[in-house]
Amino acid sequence: MSWIETLGELTAISVSTVDDGIGLVTLNRPERLNAITSTMIDELERVVSAVDGDPELRVVILTGAGRGFCAGLDLESAGTAPGAEQVRPTVAGFMWQDHLATLHERIHRSRKPWIAAVNGPCVGGGFALALACDIRTASPAASFGAVFLKIGVSNCDMGTSYFLPRLVGASRSAELLLTARIFGADEADRIGLLSALDDDPVERALETARLIAANAPFGTWMTKETMWQTLDAPSLRHALDIENRTQIMCSANGDIVEARRAFAEKRPPRWGGL
Structure with missing residues (x-):
């Protein structure tokens, strides 16, 4: 629905x-x-x-x-x-x-x-x-x-x-x-x-x-969330910790593999969704 x-x-x-x-x-x-x-x-x-x-x-x-x-x-x-x-x-x-x-x-x-x-x-x-x-x-x-x-x-x-x-x-x-x-x-x-x-x-x-x-759905969500959270971060170290956590989460859902394959095959990525 x-x-x-x-x-x-x-x-x-x-x-x-x-x-x-x-x-x-x-x-x-x-x-x-x-x-x-x-x-x-x-x-x-x-x-x-x-x-x-x-x-x-x-x-x-x-x-x-x-x-x-x-x-x-x-x-x-x-x-x-x-x-x-x-x-x-x-x-x-x-x-x-x-x-x-x-x-x-x-x-x-x-x-x-x-x-x-x-x-x-x-x-x-x-x-x-x-x-x-x-x-x-x-x-x-x-x-x-x-x-x-x-x-x-x-x-x-x-x-x-x-x-x-x-x-x-x-x-x-x-x-x-x-x-x-x-x-x-x-x-x-x-x-x-x-x-x-x-x-x-x-x-x-x-x-x-x-x-x-056109971008990866989960990566887009995490970009929005991380940007606003790090804007309130009390230090660079806090911002980096949030960014590091987010990148590992994004790397684990398969989108990065698809992005590399799409680049090699010279086509737009087919994102897997959320």
């Missing part, structure tokens, strides 16, 4: 397979600039589980329907966290906060690379969602910003205080978080937040996804 078949009915997002091993997930509330609701979070959580459980799926592209990527939390109809209906307000608030944040962590920890194709406004929780992805492309119409401060709470939310400094540096991150200003796609590209700026960010993301999908 494919990853799409396991998902059941979806109302806040849509999914499709756009190429061999490449899935497209579209936030599908264009009338609200794809603002986040509890339903959308639940459905995206199901998507992460589905794509991680499908050995044929190699890469996920995340984008938004209509003219925006995601305008952040829908303040008019956000909903509640599962199980929070009959608990005290403080507990309910913490459950909702954890409900939001866990999704971003799950995308970051997914076994498959995620590419955000940002086609318009990408702010608040939408900005955090794009930061949680491994790679970001954007159109010139895209705009970005952590704007939680505008509603009186900390701008460090849903992983922004973790992801943003690692992507653009601490000093620049501090300026963006403390001012809560909106910035355009050109600046996002200039500061290194994007891998590509293109009129069609989904097509550009698809080009990147095809390059990723």
Whole structure:
């Protein structure tokens, strides 16, 4: 059963397979600039589980329907966290906060690379969602910003205080978080937040996804996992130990033998999957 078949009915997002091993997930509330609701979070959580459980799926592209990527939390109809209906307000608030944040962590920890194709406004929780992805492309119409401060709470939310400094540096991150200003796609590209700026960010993301999908599945998973883990490593020695462990694991599953055979026979490798 494919990853799409396991998902059941979806109302806040849509999914499709756009190429061999490449899935497209579209936030599908264009009338609200794809603002986040509890339903959308639940459905995206199901998507992460589905794509991680499908050995044929190699890469996920995340984008938004209509003219925006995601305008952040829908303040008019956000909903509640599962199980929070009959608990005290403080507990309910913490459950909702954890409900939001866990999704971003799950995308970051997914076994498959995620590419955000940002086609318009990408702010608040939408900005955090794009930061949680491994790679970001954007159109010139895209705009970005952590704007939680505008509603009186900390701008460090849903992983922004973790992801943003690692992507653009601490000093620049501090300026963006403390001012809560909106910035355009050109600046996002200039500061290194994007891998590509293109009129069609989904097509550009698809080009990147095809390059990723051509590589060994297990090696790709281990590359993503190791890169992010060593970014948090306290020393070079810790990073090397993680890399060494990973290389031995990858060397043991037969892909390296197939790669050598394919090179000798002058053909693309036929990877064995996960």
